[in-house]
Amino acid sequence: MGFYIKRYLAAFQERKHWTLMALVPVILYLIVAALRVDSFAVTQDFTYSGDLRIAATNSPVNTLTLETLLADPDQLFLDTFALSQLQQRLELQDSAGILPTGQELRRTAHGSMRLASDSGSRLRLTYEGSNARLGEAMVDFYGERLAQRIEDGAARHPASEAAAPYSFQADGGLSVVGMTTPWSAERLPRVALILVLSLLAVLLLIGILELSDPSFKSERQIARYLDLPVLGSMPDATRLAHHLKES
Structure with a gap:
């Protein structure tokens, strides 16, 4: 040997x-x-005007300003009721078995979703992650959720108290862009x-x-x-x- x-x-x-x-x-x-597309950016743009008021989820009468929501977008993404509705929507998809659930969905919403103002009259809702289909579902859901909360906020905040009548609508459809990552610690x-x-x-x-x-x-x-x-x-x-x- x-x-x-x-x-x-x-x-x-x-x-x-x-x-x-x-x-x-x-x-x-x-x-x-480094050359393979391994992440996606799914975006939806919105145009708005006037004094937007967003219904608060912790009170049946209070509202949030748009600036407050932009400073802490988790008030939109991590709302318990919204996450429950999003979970139900995802479960209806064919690939529900590979989509996040429970706390994993909460972490995904916190880490992947963004809400930003490109200018004085435009908002951009963005998902950045590795699952394009999940991103489309989340951006579509949170876009609807934001529009609903703005509508509810307007009902709580009389127009006479607002600086001007508001408008809020989607600007075009969803945009999905594949991205490459030259290096990742993963x-x-x-x-x-x-x-x-x-x-x-x-x-x-x-x-x-x-x-x-x-x-x-x-x-x-x-x-x-x-x-x-x-x-x-x-x-x-x-x-x-x-x-x-x-x-």
Whole structure:
């Protein structure tokens, strides 16, 4: 057993530069991952005018200003009743089994949904994530939810008290844009796995080539093959020449 270990180590020492080949699959994976569309931005634009009032969900009479909602959009996205309705809508889809539920849906709404004002008369509702179909469903739902809360807020806030009559409507349809991510920390576990498997494959290849090599590897092998005692042997000429050059 010791002879084979020494034989493998000698072969590895001779071919250790082959281990660099283990980097090839890792590099290919990183290139493909960087070029592949792995996330989506789903947006819906709205135009508005006047003094928008949004119905508060924690009171049957209070309203929020648009600036308050923009400063804390989770008042729209994480509303318990809204999440319950969104859950029911998602369950009606064919792929409901792969869509988030419960606390996972809450985390997705918090981390993926955005509400921003592009200018003084436009709003943009955005989903950014890896599931385009989920993004379309969430943007469509929250767009309807926002419009309903604005309508309810207007009913709670008489027009005579408002600066001007309001209007709020969608500007065009949903926009879905695929995006590539040059680098993501989420790829590190897969990179490590590919590197380990590639390195093992290279080490295995070195072992197979060494075992399939029919040349003699020791004086003992020569003695057994010839059935004669070995009185001496010449050293490796390559190593000897290298040694002579150094000296």
